[in-house]
Amino acid sequence: MQPRVVIIGAGIVGTALADEITRLGWTDVTVTDRGPLFRTGGSTSHAPGLVFQTNGSKTMAELARYTVQKFTELEAFDPVGGLEVATTPHRWTDLHRRHGWAKSWGIESRLLDPQECAKLHPLLDPDRILGGYHTPTDGLALALTAAEAQARRAIARGARFLAYCEVVEILRGDGRVTGVRTADGQEFPADVVICAAGFWGAELGRAVGLTVPLVPMAHQFAKTGPVPALDGGERLPMLRHQDADLYYRTYGDRIGIGYYGHDPRPVDMRTLLQDTASESMPSMLPFTPEEFEPAWRESQRLLPALGAIELAEGFDGIFSFTPDGFPILGEHRDMAGLWVAEAVWVTHSAGVARAVAEWIVTGTPEIDLHECDLYRFEDAAHSPDFIRRTSMQAFVEVYDIIHPHQYRSAPRGLRTSPFYSRQKALGAYFFEGGLWERPAWFDANAHLTAELAAQGVDFPVRDEWSGSFYSPISIAEARWTRTHVAMYDMTPLTRYEVSGSGAAAFLQQLTTNDVGKKPGAVTYTLLLDYNGGIRSDLTVARLSDQLFQVGANGPLDFDWFTRHLPGDGSVTVRDITGGTCCLGVWGPKARDMVQPLCADDLSHKGFGYFRALRTHLGSIPVTMMRVSYVGELGWEIYTTAEHGAALWDLLWDAGAEHRVITAGRIAFNSLRLEKGYRSWGTDMTAEHTPEAAGVGFAVRHSKASFIGKAALESAVPPQKTLRSVVLDDPHAVVLGKEPVTIDGVVAGYITSAGYSATIGRCIAYAWLPTAVEPGAQVQIDYLTQTFTARVHAEPVVDPEMSLIRR
The missing domain is CATH 3.50.50.60 (FAD/NAD(P)-binding domain)
Incomplete structure (x- = not known):
């Protein structure tokens, strides 16, 4: 049925x-x-x-x-095409970025000079614009x-x-x-x-x-009276004047004008029907002409043919915003x-x-x-x-x-780690992610730039766009991690506690790798959907026979876990992120710094890579995991939130003689790119299989079953593969989503990128044809420039993986 x-x-x-x-x-x-x-x-x-x-x-x-x-x-x-015009240099540069997105996603587009724009849309005053972006298949x-x-x-x-x-x-x-x-x-x-x-x-x-x-929001839309210049029934492209929050379309010999420049006006659903009673439908509020006046003045400047025209009608239409x-x-x-x-x-x-x-x-x-x-x-x-x-x-x-690194300005401070006050005292510049305040870099490390520059470390000057929401201090922080020791706040990493008699079987069925190892083992594994696509990647630590700690990527993982729980009550999943905290301590001097605080043996032989240990640092109960997303000796060190400030102070004091620093997210991203580590949601998603994304090593095909296994067994070899590319120019930087060209043809796009203080070049990931070999030259369009780069074998830094196994 x-x-x-x-x-x-x-x-x-x-x-x-x-x-x-x-x-x-x-x-x-x-x-x-x-x-x-x-x-x-x-x-x-x-x-x-x-x-x-x-x-x-x-x-x-x-x-x-x-x-x-x-x-x-x-x-x-009606495929009339779309035209977006720039009246400021900033917008003109951004139209180049949009042109890059279009090439990355396979959308036909081109950049036009003012005269070419006016030829497409004769009502435009070409002297008012710097150029335009045309998409002929829009409409x-x-x-x-x-x-x-x-x-x-x-x-x-x-x-x-x-x-x-x-x-x-x-x-x-x-x-x-x-x-x-x-x-x-x-x-x-x-x-x-x-x-x-x-x-x-x-x-x-x-x-x-x-x-x-969602919030229903009123948005202004008006129509002009007849425009004599349109008497011939011209089919003009849709027009966006985003510098003034305006868009235009034609209705025969009239022009419709939409305006986002007025103050946002959320709709009260309790009074909606009485508020719209005088209109033709309940999704239309009465027009507010006084709010539209700036839009009308700017429209007459951009489209001089409107100078003698009156507005014929208007309404404030309701749309949903999230x-x-x-x-x-x-x-x-x-x-x-x-x-x-x-x-x-x-x-x-x-x-x-x-x-x-x-x-x-x-x-x-x-x-x-x-x-x-x-x-x-x-x-x-x-x-x-x-x-x-x-x-x-x-x-x-x-x-x-x-900007891709521009985070919401409000509300902020909703989620802070126990280390927040210490971070602010050290001059942290915070990004926001998952509502957490995440240090991007620390002003306290500014002195390291001069010290490292004297040692020959390069600090390239960035252009205005790539230099936004950025500091060269991050280069110093990344370099210091490779040569000394640094502390990273890993508290925002989502953590679940999975427990119960059925926990091991539950995780085995849900994930691709063998997580049923003895207590003390840590396993990198994947969540797949039923098509074999990567829903997430996880770090699973087995702390006891019936207790696991899972490092995940966010609320969607909890949703997936919850939907697949067995109905017999044998498994409990708890989000413990807010009640715990974590410091990553990494670098060649990490063991010298931490071992004196711990009675247990933290040597490589005593506490090997991908192992977990529940112990104490000083008087603080901790769980230490010998894992490293930055590819260095060290540990993720977890404790409950009540001990967080004490853990920070203990480690900070112990690290003083080793010149420990605290480092931010930009350095962290740079280091993980050097080591070939993927970021789910950016580098790989459910549209990618493990083999294509370069994480096939996390799939244990010998397992009897796991979600997505059947799809992987019948999958064809991937046509595109995630690859590392290294830019040739040491001063060139890309930020992500730029098109990658091989022999004049767009072949893929950048996912994420970061400047490597180790090799003195920007490293990026790109989805490219699988047949492309390391050493192949590619071109990357970045805003108004084109950079050359080479496909590189992975990992770019420390291919022998010796740093993490010291």
Whole structure:
């Protein structure tokens, strides 16, 4: 018997989901909407329909690409092209970066001078711009046409659509969804319910105990009166003037103008219907012309043909914004069968629907969705205050130029390690990640730059972009780690305690490597999905027969663990991150510094690599793991948070005679790149197999079974492989996502990069054709420059792995 599916919402997402799910063979599908079909009154009904495919996220670009492809097939797409113009040098440089993203993701694009821009869009004043970025395959989605066309295809396969059928309650029983109840008292039984209700989705989620982190926000849109210059019916490209938070599209002889420059205005869902009572639909608020005045003045300057034109109409349309700008997709962990597909704009709608349909029907989407996953946020990020503040910031930053190392400015200080006050006293500059304050470098180490420069260490001068959120102190910190000893705050590393009589069997089934070794063993292993893609990488320490400590990557790992727990209560998983802390002590003098504090033998023979030891440093109970993400002698040293400050002081005092320093994240990243260590989510994702990502050594194929094993056994050799490349110019730096060219053809893209103080060059990872051999020359486009580099055998530094086994 086929699963019964109910989709809440018949907008662009709900109709696409019905089409994609029925295409995969599930045809018992009911789609309900509180409004008429198909102009339902939600965001789809007034969406301007601009589809720009270029995005810094490969996933979002892929979702947009499929949307263009599908809507073109449905004759619901007008490929007028997209044009983004720069009026400042900073924006012009950023358009080069966007051009690089497009080449990395395979999107046709080109950079134009002002006259070429004006030729494409004759209303432009070329004297007002420095240049433009043109994407000819972008265009206008005919959202209502696409919604109805997808619905008609689903109906032809057996789906039904119900207008004026508002779902007011989601029904449940025995831990799973059982159906929905509508405003008129009807009940629709269901095995799967998908909430695609747009900005109403958060309210429906709240009713079943699910936080859907989105904020409905008002956004200004206006249309001009007739523009004589458009009397000939010219088809102009979509236009973005992001320096002024503006975009434009034509409607025959009129121009539509969208504006993000006004203050963010969250919508109060409690008063929405009365606030929109005078408008044509509940997703449209009355226009606020006084807020639009700066947009209109700037539009007349950029497009002089508007000088004598009046605005004919306008409204403040409601869209969903999220804390990080990505959609909210996934299944409710505590109510099986209830899915959400929210905060999805028309641009990505068909792509999202295909991926979510695959996820529901087959168990695993073909595309990596970790950036969009419902459970990607930390606990504190589920608070109403956090969601509101960060979503408002996302609105403000829609068209801002965001540096890859630029972190949110507020709220900050939500998660700090016990070492925080010590770090501030040493002049730490903090990045933020997972809501943790993470030192990037320390001003206290500034004196080392002169000392090391005198010894011949190079400190190259960076350009303005790569020099942002950066300090050359980080080079000194990395070099000092290789020659002396350094302390790194590893507290933000997510940690789980997995315990119980079934813990070993549970972890064996969940991960790729053999984690069933004797107590005291530490194992690097992977979590795979059912397609054999890498969901995460883990460090598993067996502390006793029934107790494991797992180093993970974040909330998505906890979600995966929780969903796979056996039902017999034999396994308990606990997130212990906040109650514990960790210092990494690494460098050739690490043993000299730490051994006097410990009664146990910390020699290589007494405490070998990839081993764990529960012991004491001074009077402090600790768990020490002989692992090193920086590829140096040393340990990760864990204790409970109550002992954190004392542990820091003990080690700091013991290290004084060895000139210990504390080092930050930039040095840490540099050192791990030297050693060929991958970063999940950046270098490898669920779209990559272990072999392709260079972590096949973490797969024990002799194990009887583990999730993803069958897929690996039938996998074809990878066409692309993650490789290390070393830039030729010692002053050249890249930051990630830049296109890599071989013999004039784009062959791949950079994932992450960092300057190596050991070899005096920037090292980067790149996905490249598997056939490319070490020594091959490649070119990397970085902003307005092109750098040459060489593919390098791994690891670049210490290939004999002797440093960590001293």
